[in-house]
Amino acid sequence: MFEQFRNKFPLSEEKWNEYVGHFNRIEVPAKTTLLEEGEISKKLFIIEKGCIRVWFNNNGKDLTSQFFFENQSVASIESFMKKFPSPAVVETIEPSVLWWIHKENLDIIIEEIKEIPELRDRLIDMLFQRTFDYMKHFFSFIKDSPAQRYLSLIQEKPQIVQRVPQHYIASYLGISTVHLSRIKSKLLQNK
């Protein structure tokens, strides 16, 4: 699982092995809750196989914030970073193989990494990138119609459309399942 990342980190063999040694492998069925609403997030997950959804309970209604697939890392980021009770639920969509690391161990790794200029700058770039991604997603909500957002999703994140049940996609796009159905049928007509 971790070999593919090995050459991306200028670390000694010992450090690398120490860091990797903090990860634990688990296999879980579909619809497994990895983090409950109100819980304080203490684990960061990396997906070896499968698919995870992060969502919010908004007055009983599903509000999907993000989907994650193979090789991505997942946490309820605000809860994980600041030890808040998580407003988000993290759960698997498909049966999944995951690796997790405890926050305490990751914090130590991050502190150490910050002293390596190359990795420190990478961390900062990552944070910038994340902000840009959010900005982009955010603006598509203001400027694009739901139909346009759905088309962008097909273009830019085909994995989501292919692997995720449609009602989760509707909740991700911020529209009702009925409306998403209408959009799809209209797209078919215009072909």
Add this chain to the structure above:
Amino acid sequence: MFEQFRNKFPLSEEKWNEYVGHFNRIEVPAKTTLLEEGEISKKLFIIEKGCIRVWFNNNGKDLTSQFFFENQSVASIESFMKKFPSPAVVETIEPSVLWWIHKENLDIIIEEIKEIPELRDRLIDMLFQRTFDYMKHFFSFIKDSPAQRYLSLIQEKPQIVQRVPQHYIASYLGISTVHLSRIKSKLLQNK
């Protein structure tokens, strides 16, 4: 202008003066364009007095992204960081007094600051905070009605409601000016 920030930065008197010396003061009338669409952002502004709006031209329609007031720093962040042509326009709303610094000078300052652990961590925290703010703004678009978003705006950013013309607020909330008018009149009725 800068004295108020002096004690927040553990810098020698020389460094401090060197950094502050890179800033230039200007006074501009209302509706001055500070950065045009398509231009590459090379200046970061700090507002001494006045109010700035960052907006996008979406097929001829105003899409306001953010408002800035006294003591805040402003740039078309993605253009400034990555030297892209800016999709955003930066312009004053009120007559303003501004300080600007050239990107080349700021880059040097940031590189130097990264070597000071305290300031480096502050930079990283800032980036996290910015991401959280975007997440929050983003979710309010999915989960709240325009009326609720307007009420939150009054609560959380009263400055905007007080100082900014209403059609810019509508464009910031992602609704038509007519709809914002309706929301306001409905709120008055229910009092």
Add this chain to the structure above:
DNA sequence: TTCATTTGATAACAAATGTTATCGTTTGTC
């Protein structure tokens, strides 16, 4: 296989929001 559950499509109707047009008020400029 069989049955229950999940998923997705569709119709009918209701509510929210946008568009266009008009008018009065405020603001800024000369």
Add this chain to the structure above:
DNA sequence: GACAAACGATAACATTTGTTATCAAATGAA
């Protein structure tokens, strides 16, 4: 002060989107 431009409210109508209900197809568990 006088005029033009900007701003904001409102009405009438069109469009988009949500809600509820129903049904069919796909999926999963026994």
